[in-house]
Amino acid sequence: MLQMRGITKRFPGVLASDNVNFDVRAGEVHTLLGENGAGKSTLMKILYGLYQQDEGEILLHGEPVRLNSPADAISHGVGMIHQHFMLVPTLTVAENVALGLQSGRAPFSDLKNVSKRITELSRSFGLHVFPDEYVWQLSVGERQRVEIIKALYRDASILILDEPTAVLTPSEVDDIFVIFKRLAADGRGLVFISHKLKEVLELSDRITVLRHGRVTGDTTPAQSDRHDLARLMVGREVKLAPDAHAVQPGEPLLVIENLFVDGDRGKHAVQGLSLEVRSGEILGIAGISGNGQRELAEAIAGLRPSQSGKITLAGHDTTRCKPRQIREKGLSYVPEERMKDGAVGEFDIKENIILLNHDKEPFCSKGFLQFGTIAEHSRKLVKAYAVKTPSIDTTTKNLSGGNIQKVIMARELSAGPKVLLASQPTRGVDIGAAEYIHERIARQREKGTASIVISEDLDEVMALSDRIAVMFDGRIMGIIPRKEATRESIGLLMTGEQQHGAKQRA
């Protein structure tokens, strides 16, 4: 029903899409797989009318079309479920669905009929969406289903799903996959965009892999496994999990006792949390974001005050210490938002490398920066951490996410931390760089570092951690040794189910 032939799109200096062929048949889920910058989004933006191709043609239902705007695309039956939902929280589901559509009874609204149709659609696909609920009352998973209803209401026969699982818990993912399969069975064509290999293999009928704007593979789940896909994405062999060097954990270097931390809005983002991380071990903290992980990390780093409780870092009480004092006690922190907290985008690489030590010997002497030493140190780290950059004088924000993260990792790990706190260390980072970062974190075990890895990516947590703690609603729901952990057991804890079955919140 959809054919994209020879699609080429150029941006100044970059070939974002190079003679790409892509098609979708009725009743199938066709996955577009690729790293950030591989050209998935460009291709889908062309299909959704946000960009126009320089060369190539698009055939919808057999006819060549020119899509100049999303409105064109929608009228041809193309629907897009954005990664970031396009909903108005203060309106009801029905109002959101009707938003931007010509009412059947113009100039008056026609919400009754809209509601009826929503209920029908919801029932036939098992979406459990109710037209009169306000969007702000809905969970993330429910909002996503509202987005799907929106597309269905507009008679979308081709649905573009832009990383739909990024915000969902494992059980929500299972539910939504059932819905996707129903939609396909109904004769619609689904384009699934993802970089989570497991999900891709589970859901897809066909898989197209993109790299550097080119198609590097056309395959099916039956013909390939995760390693094949990763190789097609990256262009070389990739280790998906770092080799485990089990180290006998030593003394506890980070001890948190009954910690309470306030969030930005409302009270207590962290509520009575206790945990302990030992030298040479990696504790993974899993959980849907927004359950207090950010506040916990900021409290450990001294960037957010703790209301009560105690944080002991390498034997020192650092609960009330300033960020600088905590770092001097041996904390290294890779923050969640690398461009907001982790690096000064306008600074060049060497300036970001000395961000923490710019006023210490040997980088600074009597108040003056020592450029020779700084350059030497920077060159060494850039090389040691395989940062891809033209030079150490390159403005940091011009690097790719993965390379910026490597710069931050280089800076943090070269400090020789006793405790390493890494928040979402590979979010938005390409597989190659992620592999490298994982290996670096894993290697800290041998150096006796106590590491905490906070991540929404369950695969990441399971691949790296010795023990996995699951956070929900500001508390640790349970801590499971990696050998005993399964996706199901962690997924259950992520939704707030207690470890031993005691139901805490529906």
Add this chain to the structure above:
Amino acid sequence: MKSLFGLLIPLCAVLLALVMGAVMLFTLGADPLSGYATMFGAAFGSIEGFSETAVKSIPLLLVGVGICIAFRANVINIGGEGQMVMGALLATTVALLFPGVPSLVLIPMVLLAGAVGGAFWGAIAGALKAWFNVSEILSTIMLNIVAVQFMNFLLRGILIDPAEVARGTGIPQTMRLSPNADLPILIEGMRMHLGVVIALLVAVGAYMLLWRTSMGFRLRAVGYNPDAARYAGISVPKNVTAALAFSGAMAGIAGAILVFGSESHRMVTDGGSTGFTGSAGFNGIVVALLAGLHPIWSIPSALLFGGMLVGANALQRVAQVPSALIIALNGLIVVFVVSSEYFKKRYMESGRVDVESDAEETEEVKNG
């Protein structure tokens, strides 16, 4: 290539402003070409003219350099006027208190006093912003008014020249200050004095401060990304205050030089809000913007605006156009410089894609 382009943009802005100014000259019935020839001839055509231009440029350069520091730390200092006044008042007071100290000591003393006065006035706004989140734009503007009224109060009160009281004329000015504090003339028979050298040294010093010291590193880190600075253990409030203090210090030195480099060697005002400063506290902002917030580029930038001030009088004499035209011209340059930021950004964006293709990435990194 990049630096050449960086130079080209402000030059274009100035040229476009001059073209617009030419249209204005034309509508006023003057020949634009000969008008500009008169203007720039007077400012740069002779040693005497250049000497005048240099003297006029001193406060512009000093305030401009201070603005560079503040803006680099992402602090908007509109308080140059008040900081100049406070610097001048403290410097004048020092000169009145220690008239007998020899030049070699007194001149550094009064300059330091100027710096301290200005820094104090800047730091007030800085501390208000840093710890109480008071907009520095508002507080610096309002502190200008406070400073001017304080000056009027002092120059009409305890600092007034006793001779003025005796004569009953009551001009708000101090007595002739100690000759030991006079800034030495550099070239015999001209007005160019030591202040020119001091201003140049300060400009170079500010450049060193911003890019060669750990202090400057912190100021710039806080300016670009306060979150990352805080994360790295750099105190944002302290550095915001420091930025305004440095900025104020330079304006304060400008105020002191205005007093001790003047022909009357007094601190004098006309009671108006810019009577003492001649608006240098505001025009310094324009100087810094045209210079791309770079202390060294502020030198030619200050000379341009200083030259226009000198040339304006000649223009008025020869072409019979109001010298206020120069104010309009200043304004036009600001408009063009500020709008040229857009082109600069666009150029930077295209530069970004170049680098990224090197790193084998596309612009999608941001989008997808």
